[in-house]
Amino acid sequence: MLTCSQCLHANARGLKFCENCGCSLAKVAEAERIADESEAEVMLLEVKKARGAIGLVAILQTLFAGIWLVTDVIDTTGMVVVLGLGAVFGGLWVWCKSNPLAASIVALLLFATMHLADAIADPSTITNGVLLKIFVVVVLVRAISAGLKHREFVRERGMA
């Protein structure tokens, strides 16, 4: 909505001149564009937080692979799997920079599958690091929701 600064008439977006009084809407449109851009920027910032959570998972996988191998919780094959997943999250962390929404969706699916598989194989693992699991899931879910909102917002406003 472009509110005319002279007569306060509410004009549709895209109009160059006020429908009511005919004065230029250029300044109002410019202010609107800047407001839209900063709003889109805030949404994008929320999406980018997912990158931190994805990176955290990558680091923890690597860390746990080492700890579990030393403490004999897993064998070499197990370590390769844990490290492999860490590497995948490392890849998602890189991808998240150029495509945060898609990377967050893949990361969430992978993370959920990973821990679901663990829980099925050994139900006692459910409570292991439960706060961390919840944290990662919450950050990713929020990022995905912000990413979808951002996409919708940009589409609605016809922004590039």
Ligand SMILES: [Zn+2]
């Ligand atoms: Zn007007």
